[in-house]
Amino acid sequence: MDSVLTSNYSNLEVVFVDNDSSDGSVEFVKELYGDDARVTIVQNRENLGWSEGNNVGIRVAKGEAIVLLSNDMEVDPNWLNEMMNALSSDPAIGVAQFNSLSMHDRETIDSAANFLDPFGYAYSYAVRDTMREAFFAEGMAMAVKREVVEKIGMLDEYYFMEYDDMDFSWRAHLGGYKVVFVPSATVYHARGGFVGATVMTRNPLNIATYTRNHLATLIKNYELRNLAYALPVVWYFDIAKVINYALKRNVRALAVLKGMFLAVKDFKILWSKRLQVQHRIRSVSDRTIKKSMTKFNMHAQRLFLNLQSKGKRLFLAE
Numbered sequence: 090m091d092s093v094l095t096s097n098y099s100n101l102e103v104v105f106v107d108n109d110s111s112d113g114s115v116e117f118v119k120e121l122y123g124d125d126a127r128v129t130i131v132q133n134r135e136n137l138g139w140s141e142g143n144n145v146g147i148r149v150a151k152g153e154a155i156v157l158l159s160n161d162m163e164v165d166p167n168w169l170n171e172m173m174n175a176l177s178s179d180p181a182i183g184v185a186q187f188n189s190l191s192m193h194d195r196e197t198i199d200s201a202a203n204f205l206d207p208f209g210y211a212y213s214y215a216v217r218d219t220m221r222e223a224f225f226a227e228g229m230a231m232a233v234k235r236e237v238v239e240k241i242g243m244l245d246e247y248y249f250m251e252y253d254d255m256d257f258s259w260r261a262h263l264g265g266y267k268v269v270f271v272p273s274a275t276v277y278h279a280r281g282g283f284v285g286a287t288v289m290t291r292n293p294l295n296i297a298t299y300t301r302n303h304l305a306t307l308i309k310n311y312e313l314r315n316l317a318y319a320l321p322v323v324w325y326f327d328i329a330k331v332i333n334y335a336l337k338r339n340v341r342a343l344a345v346l347k348g349m350f351l352a353v354k355d356f357k358i359l360w361s362k363r364l365q366v367q368h369r370i371r372s373v374s375d376r377t378i379k380k381s382m383t384k385f386n387m388h389a390q391r392l393f394l395n396l397q398s399k400g401k402r403l404f405l406a407e
Contacts, residue, residue, distance in 0.1 A: 090122055093158070098169030103128045104146040108136045138249035139228065147243055155238065159229040161279040163192055171274035172232050175220055183237040183266025184258055185274075186226035188217075192277040198404055199278045200227045202270040204383040205255060208319050208326075209307050210390060212383050215404040216270060223270045224262070224381050228254030230276045233261075240264050241370050245309075247358065251295060252302035259310045262378050263371045280402075293344035300327060300348025301355075308352075308359045309366050312375045324349070 093103055105128060107115045115132055122128045131145055143157050154176055156169070168187060175185055191197040202216040204224040211225075226232075228244075231254060241260040244253050258268050304327075307319050327349050334342035352359070386405075393403045 140244040141246040165275035187230040192279040206385040225258035251299040296344035297348040301351040304352040
């Protein structure tokens, strides 16, 4: 909060949304920032999740640009100046990600230019020089033009958390907008400060939600022929994960299986959401969407999982 309120961009408001915490966070924020006219404090009566919690803030915010910022972040003094310059440089830009570095040493890459492949698996490329297009912006530090929200809707409250930023960015592409990575707009992230730094350090419940939401994102956003191709492949890989975890007697086997079951159980709900996306939002074909994706890379996926098991992250070179 200190870093945001003392940054060099003056025309801002801060909406602090509390998801029914019980650790004294709200009282602490009220004591330090309650008298600041730029700060609005919203207290939810229950934990609405990351998705709907951010939606609450979006509804309260008045600006033409909206920044989602997680609670384990600090920002560079010029973060918003650089981001606003980037957003205004091209009317087609709808969503943008900040250049996130590790809060621990201020140099290690935390998140860079993020992409999905045609099966919805994520990759991050270590791009550091100029602004460039990406496929999705990571939600812990994401800027969105209000017109995008008005056109494609807010974050999907169904997701609760996990994959919601990828789904939102995909819908932005479907609406005809660009997603970009802005290396000059710097923030610092204590990754894992809330949910765990890697898959191997996360609660199994998060793994189940991640698996379900991965499948949900494909169901909602793909044209039917591409969905018919991608969904069985992802299903196969999820079963392989279950078997691999089970052989290691890892509780995450049940978590992945639960996520698959939840996607099947909620298929009618997801299909209804799909119809809304396809009929109300889509203005771009999958052929165009796929040009913004990266290729499926089995070696990178294996390396990613191997590094995750060691508590590390993978960044690819272009």
